[in-house]
Amino acid sequence: MATLKELAKKPKFFTNGHRGCAGCGAAIVARQVMMATEGNVVVANATGCLEVFSTIFPYTSWNVPFIHSAFENAAATISGVESCYLALKKQKKIDKNLKFIAFGGDGGTYDIGLQSLSGAMERGHDILYVCYDNGAYMNTGIQRSSATPKGANTTTAPAGKVEQGKTQKKKDLTAVLIAHHVPYVAQAVVGDWTDLTKKVEKALSITGPKFINVFQPCRLGWGYDPSKTVEVGRLAKETCFWPSYEVEKGKYRLNYDPKDKKKPVTEFLKPQARFKHLFKKENESLLKEIQQDVDDAWQNLLKMCKCTNE
Amino acid sequence: MADKKLTVARTGNEAMAEAMRQINPDVVAAYPITPATEIAQIFAGFVADGLVDTEFVTVESEHSAMSATIGAAAAGGRCMTATSSQGLMLMAEMLPIASALRLPIVMPEVNRTISAPINIHCDHSDTMFVRDSGWMQVYCEDAQEAYDSVLMGIKIAEKVRLPMIVSTDGFIISHCMANMDLIDDRDVKDYIGKYKPQTWLLNPEKKITIGCLDLQDYYFEHKMVAIDAMRNAKSVIKECCEEFGEKFGRKYGFFDTYKMEDAEVAILAMGSLAGTAKVVVDNMRKTGRKAGLIKMRVFRPFPADELARAVSGLKALAIMDRSDAMSGLEGPLAVETKAALYDSAGKPKIHSYVYGLGGRDVQISEIENVYKDICDFAQAKKKFGENVTYLGVRE
Numbered sequence: 001m002a003t004l005k006e007l008a009k010k011p012k013f014f015t016n017g018h019r020g021c022a023g024c025g026a027a028i029v030a031r032q033v034m035m036a037t038e039g040n041v042v043v044a045n046a047t048g049c050l051e052v053f054s055t056i057f058p059y060t061s062w063n064v065p066f067i068h069s070a071f072e073n074a075a076a077t078i079s080g081v082e083s084c085y086l087a088l089k090k091q092k093k094i095d096k097n098l099k100f101i102a103f104g105g106d107g108g109t110y111d112i113g114l115q116s117l118s119g120a121m122e123r124g125h126d127i128l129y130v131c132y133d134n135g136a137y138m139n140t141g142i143q144r145s146s147a148t149p150k151g152a153n154t155t156t157a158p159a160g161k162v163e164q165g166k167t168q169k170k171k172d173l174t175a176v177l178i179a180h181h182v183p184y185v186a187q188a189v190v191g192d193w194t195d196l197t198k199k200v201e202k203a204l205s206i207t208g209p210k211f212i213n214v215f216q217p218c219r220l221g222w223g224y225d226p227s228k229t230v231e232v233g234r235l236a237k238e239t240c241f242w243p244s245y246e247v248e249k250g251k252y253r254l255n256y257d258p259k260d261k262k263k264p265v266t267e268f269l270k271p272q273a274r275f276k277h278l279f280k281k282e283n284e285s286l287l288k289e290i291q292q293d294v295d296d297a298w299q300n301l302l303k304m305c306k307c308t309n310e
Numbered sequence: 311m312a313d314k315k316l317t318v319a320r321t322g323n324e325a326m327a328e329a330m331r332q333i334n335p336d337v338v339a340a341y342p343i344t345p346a347t348e349i350a351q352i353f354a355g356f357v358a359d360g361l362v363d364t365e366f367v368t369v370e371s372e373h374s375a376m377s378a379t380i381g382a383a384a385a386g387g388r389c390m391t392a393t394s395s396q397g398l399m400l401m402a403e404m405l406p407i408a409s410a411l412r413l414p415i416v417m418p419e420v421n422r423t424i425s426a427p428i429n430i431h432c433d434h435s436d437t438m439f440v441r442d443s444g445w446m447q448v449y450c451e452d453a454q455e456a457y458d459s460v461l462m463g464i465k466i467a468e469k470v471r472l473p474m475i476v477s478t479d480g481f482i483i484s485h486c487m488a489n490m491d492l493i494d495d496r497d498v499k500d501y502i503g504k505y506k507p508q509t510w511l512l513n514p515e516k517k518i519t520i521g522c523l524d525l526q527d528y529y530f531e532h533k534m535v536a537i538d539a540m541r542n543a544k545s546v547i548k549e550c551c552e553e554f555g556e557k558f559g560r561k562y563g564f565f566d567t568y569k570m571e572d573a574e575v576a577i578l579a580m581g582s583l584a585g586t587a588k589v590v591v592d593n594m595r596k597t598g599r600k601a602g603l604i605k606m607r608v609f610r611p612f613p614a615d616e617l618a619r620a621v622s623g624l625k626a627l628a629i630m631d632r633s634d635a636m637s638g639l640e641g642p643l644a645v646e647t648k649a650a651l652y653d654s655a656g657k658p659k660i661h662s663y664v665y666g667l668g669g670r671d672v673q674i675s676e677i678e679n680v681y682k683d684i685c686d687f688a689q690a691k692k693k694f695g696e697n698v699t700y701l702g703v704r705e
């Protein structure tokens with residue numbers, strides 16, 4: 001595991017100069033994931049903020065081979081690239097050892113790209129899929145996705161006079177991926193770079209399909225000050241709204257346990273404009289419900305950590 | 311080369327799969343759909359028996375089949391897939407991406423109508439639906455032509471750097487056995503040569519970003535390059551057909567003609583109907599009618615000038631479409647042929663027909679009536695109420 005100083009000295013495989021919003025968490029995900037590699041990687045990206053802001057012709061932020069073809073198919077595209085690599089390697093047309101990483105937003109992963117992701121994972125390609133989950137279709141203007149948390153205000157599930165934002169719970173995609181019984185699945189947050197880079201390093205050292213779900217604060221869609229991206233990400237972890245954990249060969253491991261310092265979920269919700277309406281007097285019960293959901297999921301996770309390691 | 315003749319009996323699907331075996335692609339990603347399923351199935355057998363070196367990717371949908379094929383082709387491989395009907399429709403989003411990225415993917419396709427109602431039988435609605443996706447399109451009359459066209463397709467696609475669909479009529483060709491000549495494995499290998507992509511993702515010498523966002527400042531120029539490639543494809547197709555004819559003795563063009571030298575009336579058709587129409591042409595000739603046939607093979611790029619020349623001097627032409635675009639106009643072949651003839655002198659009178667939707671059988675007698683009707687039409691003895699006649703549909 002490299003120190004931050006060492007990481008900072010590495011060549012930038014994802015460079016600055018892109019056109020993400022100030023304080024964009026997606027750019028941090030891309031930069032930190034790429035930092036954890038040795039540059040011997042090929043990247044596929046689904047349509048979404050990251051692809052749009054990093055590849056505006058004639059510029060590119062990608063200092064590695066990169067391909068984008070459409071929205072719902074980053075996993076299928078990288079499957080093809082990886083398969084071709086195997087074919088060309090067999091014929092000795094390339095001798096370099098390469099790794100394959102696909103990036104997709106929550107829309108491109110939880111929703112429209114779920115099928116192609118599931119297919120690629122089941123087929124067992126040697127790839128790492130990184131979902132940067134900012135909980136909405138940000139690129140098209142903050143529409144709700146199945147990753148949008150309950151109560152969040154989005155442009156297609158707005159908080160109004162009778163509705164209080166999204167009524168449904170966030171899909172547990174990490175659990176869906178765990179159910180694929182792939183060798184490595186993990187959750188991480190923007191704001192804990194050691195944890196994220198460690199996970200990427202570990203994932204890339206394992207052969208087969210891997211999945212990392214990175215919780216990514218989006219200053220525009222979430223409505224907080226651009227300087228607070230890292231802070232908001234950490235609060236997601238500290239409130240157990242987005243626990244940091246990994247599942248290796250079926251065994252769960254917590255990577256962060258607040259023990260008795262678990263913060264109330266309101267500390268994560270409060271700084272974000274998308275949850276502002278929840279703090280009205282009449283929405284008190286909704287806040288309680290959200291806290292209960294978080295507590296239940298956390299207890300469940302603790303149980304899984306215990307029982308899969310017995 | 312041509313003297314090593316190997317005559318076999320093959321269905322259309324077997325013939326296309328055989329061509330794929332000989333091509334030995336780097337990657338094949340495919341998904342089952344009737345009547346094209348067999349192509350991937352037979353190919354899977356080749357993989358299982360170690361007869362090819364291909365990475366065979368059993369994707370979970372046609373959208374992923376095309377996406378994976380695009381990824382693999384962009385990576386630098388010679389890559390193929392095969393499909394039909396709904397499968398092609400599901401790929402539709404990815405087709406213009408393959409062509410704009412200039413990937414020489416060759417895709418055997420088996421023509422089947424499109425839902426609804428769901429129906430597994432032949433018409434050309436599926437490939438016609440994607441006629442403007444930037445893929446070259448070749449329609450084949452029989453297994454031999456399908457086999458030859460897939461082989462030629464590799465060469466053409468890689469020279470033009472655009473993808474190509476090679477299609478056969480579902481069941482009529484895909485599942486019916488006919489005699490055909492195979493080319494020796496070694497000769498195929500020599501003929502198609504090694505694939506050398508110009509730009510490729512896995513090139514260790516050069517890192518590239520593929521699939522950038524292009525805004526108002528670049529999109530048009532980039533699109534223009536692909537548009538030009540399609541325009542220039544005609545000369546490559548011509549050259550490749552000539553070369554193939556010289557090497558293997560079977561001659562192909564944008565279209566094939568039958569008894570057109572002195573013809574006064576003709577049918578323009580695609581696919582398996584051509585076989586039936588040839589029989590009818592012979593019958594008509596026996597009755598003193600100077601009938602001919604033009605069988606369209608290459609629909610994209612559309613050989614407008616060549617077609618205009620071929621029909622000039624005819625008194626009347628019947629254009630047979632096995633699909634209807636529901637445009638309020640005639641079928642696509644008729645619409646495009648008419649557009650091609652707009653500027654040409656000596657254009658014939660034209661009547662168009664839509665036939666065989668959903669696999670509706672076409673009888674020899676019906677085609678005879680078409681010839682008889684256009685003969686009368688040519689001599690002003692017959693008028694058609696509408697521009698298009700729907701052949702064989704019950705009222």
Ligand SMILES: Cc1ncc(C[n+]2csc(CCOP(=O)(O)OP(=O)(O)O)c2C)c(N)n1
Pocket residue numbers: 026047048049050071072104105106107108109134135136137138139140145
């Ligand atoms: C098939 C298709 N449907 C819709 C779109 C429009 N679209 C482009 S990006 C996007 C949202 C992406 O959301 P997400 O995956 O969460 O990434 P983010 O923008 O949040 O980074 C949508 C809906 C598209 N490009 N393709």
Ligand code: SF4
Pocket residue numbers: 019020021023024025026027049050053134138139217218219220221
């Ligand atoms: S909208 Fe959000 S995810 Fe998109 S660029 Fe801005 S901060 Fe990043």
Ligand SMILES: [Mg+2]
Pocket residue numbers: 105106107132133134135136137138
């Ligand atoms: Mg998103």
